[in-house]
Amino acid sequence: MDYKQAYAEWSAALAGTEYEAELERIAADPALLQDSFYQFLEFGTAGMRGTLALGTNRMNVFTVRRASEGLAAYILSTGKQDDGVAIAYDSRINSDVFAREAARVLADKGVKVYLYQMLHSVPQLSFTILHLHCIAGIVITASHNPPEYNGYKVYGADGGQLATEDAATVTNYINEVTDYLSYTPMSLDDAVEKGLVTYIGEDVDEVYYQKVESLQIDREVIARQADHLKIVYTPLFGTGNVPVRRILSDIGIRNLSVVKEQELPNGNFPGLKAPNPENRDVFTLAFQQADEIGANLIIATDPDCDRMGVCVRSKDGGFEVLTGNQIGCILMDYILSAKQSSFSGDEFVVKSVVSTAMADTIAAHYGVELRNVLTGFKFIAEQIKLSEASGKGRFLFGFEESYGYLSGTFVRDKDAAMASMLLAEAACHYDAKGMTLYDALQELYKKFGYFKEQVLSLTLAGMEGIAKIKGAVEALRQNPPAAFGEFAVTAVSDFMKNTKTQVATGAVSPIGLPATNMLYYDFDGGRVILRPSGTEPKLKAYVSIVSPDEADAQAKLSRLAATVKSLMAELTK
Template identity: 45%
Template sequence: MTDYRSRYERWLASDAVDEATKAELRAIAEDEKEIEDRFYKDLEFGTGGLRGILDAGTNRMNVYTVRRATQGLANYLLMKDPQAKEKGVAIAYDSRHQSDVFALETAAVFNGNGIKAYVFESLRPTPELSFAVRTLGCKGGIVITASHNPSKYNGYKAYWEDGCQVPPPMDEEIIQEVEKVDLFDGVRVMPRREAEEAGLFVSIGEELDGQYIDVVKSQLLDPEMVRAHAADLTVVYTPLHGTGNRLVRRALAECGFTNVHVVPEQEEPDGDFPTVPYPNPEDVRAFGPAIALGEQVGADILIATDPDADRVGIMVKTDTGYQHFTGNMTGVLLSSYILEARKKTGHLPADGFLVKTIVTTEMIRALTDAYGVELKEVLTGFKYIGQQILEAEKAGRGTYLFGFEESFGYLSGTYARDKDAVSASLLICEMAAVYKAKNQTLLDALHELYETYGYYRETLVSFTFEGIEGIAKMNSLMDELRKHPQASYGGLKVLECKDYADGLDGLPPSNVLRFTLENNSWFCARPSGTEPKIKFYFGVKGESQAGAEAAVKRLQDDVTKTIK
């Protein structure tokens, strides 16, 4: 009998497993492949937490795997800080299926270990969780979300006391604690009523919302211009059935953006995400209903936030319709706007710095060089950007100005330590209103930057590998790239190959390869930390828009052909 079979049968035999779960498992009794996939391993508590398909099984998201992860994290908190019980943790959740259930289960385990839990009364954006951890002085935090994944997924992100997702080596230490916990016998829980009576379960919400919105509004760079021109900007907004609706609209309204139209069929939270194939603003298909509404009301800009409202995407009105901006395009625009606004008002500090990830556009380097500010580069994952803020604070030097990653994540300010689509939506609208007052669109502003710094183009291709065989294929593919790289790709000579597996450039070890090519071009291979796929990132610089687009396509096609 294989190990996955013994695990399956243990679930069926255990008194700790509820009858509904057992019925679900009995229904797959004749599907050996399904049993194998659900039980061949434990759902890994990775560097950011859990993420998986919603089902019964050790390799799935369910109340049992959530409890086990929480028990391991509780053990770690208590081991690290005797005051963790009183400091407590903050817990938030999004609109996905069972998010509210998992949030309460998480609180029950923390409470069972004597740790106070501050639980949001209803769904909230991920960045507000980061803010709450810092504001309440918690030892850590949890948000139940699978971000922009399809509806069959849910997840569990773990945060530390600075409001940042747990960094290395702490993440590995937590993983070790989780692995020590027996799924059924090693978990302590406390019923909610008992926890409330003991002062261990505390409901939070409206007061934190007000404090959070106040700091979001404080990120405005030109309040006078906003007051004068906010109402002139026509905005279509969609929360994509997620958590952003109430707070994005509140932030915009309180800053004078009154001409905001919300996509009605995507306004209400819905874990099925029925109007989109993929609830991700990186995917232009998610904007379908927003485009229709935008054309109807003559919107200048369309804005979409992902289900947990930490990522934001935009489309901008042009003479031929609406153009979808990549995360790199929006990030460069925001960086330029922030730097120029600070320079004009005399608030560009000599020790100012921006942060980008190693797979984010190189155009930002030309921009920071022009303004004389430092650019710091980190691994993929916003926690590494948050870590740079913390290190600057500890060192007592360095002023954080802005950080972003190509995957539509942006943060202005240090009130939170994760990407914030609420704040970014407000800054994008400020920027759009200021440019509109000059009779310019954001596309006009972007082309001015291209003319100044060069025509940069980036793209991303993903290869998905499901199941046990998929893991082997991903490992084999990365090994092949490591051991047998080509001399050139897309007609561009390889100048350098960086392997971050053992740590490089002062960064933690990571399974990432980055190829630097001639003509300011590059590509990067990185297995996803949250999905069964390898992502390939490509970047080029051209003499013209058409030249850059042709060059990035040649590079992408050549690497893709090699992989296939």
């Protein structure tokens, strides 16, 4: 079915309804019409994500209904419908509407549902799946995307995002759904009355808080230093407002100042292009507040509270916005240094292959195994599952450069509330030594080398844009560059082919990770990685340099980034 036929189907089915006028507006714009209906939103390992509007390629009550029907059919095929599906939602526009629609559909199909009555974070949902022994979970969120987006994330019984094979199976069931425009599921009230929907109570939240707080490493240092620490926190209008403040208060962080203008849920995210804690502009109000109260640490969490951003006061009195790699290394080094006396030799940490190589160096310093996995936090969670199944390995910490961090095993996705607690504890630890977190980061650089990284993103929306992105990666696959400017490539890794080729000798070895569309180029003192984003129409490049001299590392990174940026533009023009 082409996009015109798809539109005609929607137009006929929704004629005379509240949706008719919007469909007519879409039809008046040929480019918009095509983009809205040329495909169904892709359902991958991260579920589906798109802009809020009518159309098969958009987030709306009908595409949510379709996905939920397919998920219900998948669960029924397992025979575990009575185990239930936990559902949470964030502060985005229509998140509550979509969560309730998903609950109605699942219940109508005979699948037990556990539903939060108010917004909750991604990590709380992951915890709840494990705590209630559910077969699956759903979170309605688009994470840190701009306000016009929303999404539908599905989790497995292990509390992590769906495995690749399971996502493919669910997709097949979704593709068989044809009645999503005409189907009307039972009301939520009827579902509750029949016992098919149960609301999740505060008792589950309390267990989550206790579990997170049990991860404190040095309670005494918090008790001694907490009064010296002044933190500004912004939940960026999202779900972190309650759990982050509760947990920090419980462990004794008393000088916590919340950015009032960004405190309460608001899916429009006023004043922000996107509620993304990696962007400096989201901290503008927090900077002002920190200067007013004399704080030297700022924490931000995104709307679904799985990502945490951090700013630290530098020597010049201004604020340094830390990268996800820097935050991950600070937390990893703190955890490993604090726990090394209890190591048995079976400990491991995990990061994605696109995250900083500094983590490999830190782990080696402490004699701890570091496992590199593909991009996507589900692969970090998978390592926890494998270690538990084999009875080998003690998970200590995992992170991704995209601002996600996890300790403990009772949550299987990145957890910004947990990370906020550990960061506050680390800040107290260094304060006891007369140091800030900025000082701690500089010490790591002096000790392990100046690792400088930058992520480059090129967004090309629409059907044509997605085709260009795929074409760019394929062009590089067919004709690998010999160098990026002054940096001669020494090895090429093609993750789709599972091959690593040494340029000098032609020797080929296996990578040993699942196939994915990613290219990895090594050179002396750095690397370049290119891949299409798994959740957005973006071509992403990760460029990295390491040098014992900071100025040298920064200068080389700037030249490398400029070269790669030019190449990306050339490949997609």
